[in-house]
Amino acid sequence: MEMKAFDIFDETTGSKARVSLFGATVISWQTAKTEHLFLSEKAILDGTKAIRGGIPPVFPVFGKASEGPCKDLPQHGFARDHLWQLSSKNANTATLRLAPDDLSKSARDSWSYEFELLYTITVGGANLTTRLEIVNKDKKDFEFQTLLHTYFRVNDIANVHVDGLHGVSYADKITSTKLMEKAEHVKCTAETDRVYPQVSQPVHIYENDKVKVILARDGLDDIVLWNPWTGCKNMADFGPEDGYRNMICVEAGSVNKWYKLQAGHQYVAQQTLTARL
Numbered sequence: 001m002e003m004k005a006f007d008i009f010d011e012t013t014g015s016k017a018r019v020s021l022f023g024a025t026v027i028s029w030q031t032a033k034t035e036h037l038f039l040s041e042k043a044i045l046d047g048t049k050a051i052r053g054g055i056p057p058v059f060p061v062f063g064k065a066s067e068g069p070c071k072d073l074p075q076h077g078f079a080r081d082h083l084w085q086l087s088s089k090n091a092n093t094a095t096l097r098l099a100p101d102d103l104s105k106s107a108r109d110s111w112s113y114e115f116e117l118l119y120t121i122t123v124g125g126a127n128l129t130t131r132l133e134i135v136n137k138d139k140k141d142f143e144f145q146t147l148l149h150t151y152f153r154v155n156d157i158a159n160v161h162v163d164g165l166h167g168v169s170y171a172d173k174i175t176s177t178k179l180m181e182k183a184e185h186v187k188c189t190a191e192t193d194r195v196y197p198q199v200s201q202p203v204h205i206y207e208n209d210k211v212k213v214i215l216a217r218d219g220l221d222d223i224v225l226w227n228p229w230t231g232c233k234n235m236a237d238f239g240p241e242d243g244y245r246n247m248i249c250v251e252a253g254s255v256n257k258w259y260k261l262q263a264g265h266q267y268v269a270q271q272t273l274t275a276r277l
């Protein structure tokens, strides 16, 4: 099946992004001809699986729920593995929409609330802003988690560090322990899978001691840091085999607890990425 995707441009600076309607996934973001997102060479782009790379949106659950209304949903929920509708588009911005009628029967049966997701993607100068509006159209409250699962492209993970996490106590999913982040400059030197709750600082991603991207957030309280390391070769849709060297997932989310959205109310989560050259 041909991938349904479109580009948005900032004509004044030439920055651009490519968006897949399947999974509402930004699969490329370039400023000054530099690609800032990692897209697996083996990413499945035919709408049969969530795209490995770019910025897949996660809703209504992060990870896998063992109980509750999300327990029968796949890992990371349904937002990233369904076809969204293009609601509006102009040169440098587009809004995508997902609602119950867009869901498969199994997703709908698993999570039967009335809802609407409106996802606006905007490129401008050095910035890429992604804004997710979650609307509870039901007569009853529901609980959710949400996250933007951003895969940043790097030249060599060995030269990369992340600032803004110092002093935050995080859950290490590899060792199933809770630890305090003592490092100012956090590096991935092996498989890394951590949830840093309530990160108050903007997060900076460095390569070779120069800022690459600044990650600013609203309504996305937590930061997830992930690199599969050499385990990436066991993932059929992850390529090249040593591709872990060229990526780091720094994911802005509200995932460390369940967020209640009252009937008729909306929740806005927004991430702004600023590229520094």
Ligand code: TA6
Binding pocket: 063, 075, 076, 149, 173, 193, 224, 226, 249, 251
């Ligand atoms: O965001 C980190 C994480 O939850 C990891 O635990 C790992 O599972 C990663 O997401 C990728 O998940 P996926 O379902 O896309 O293979």
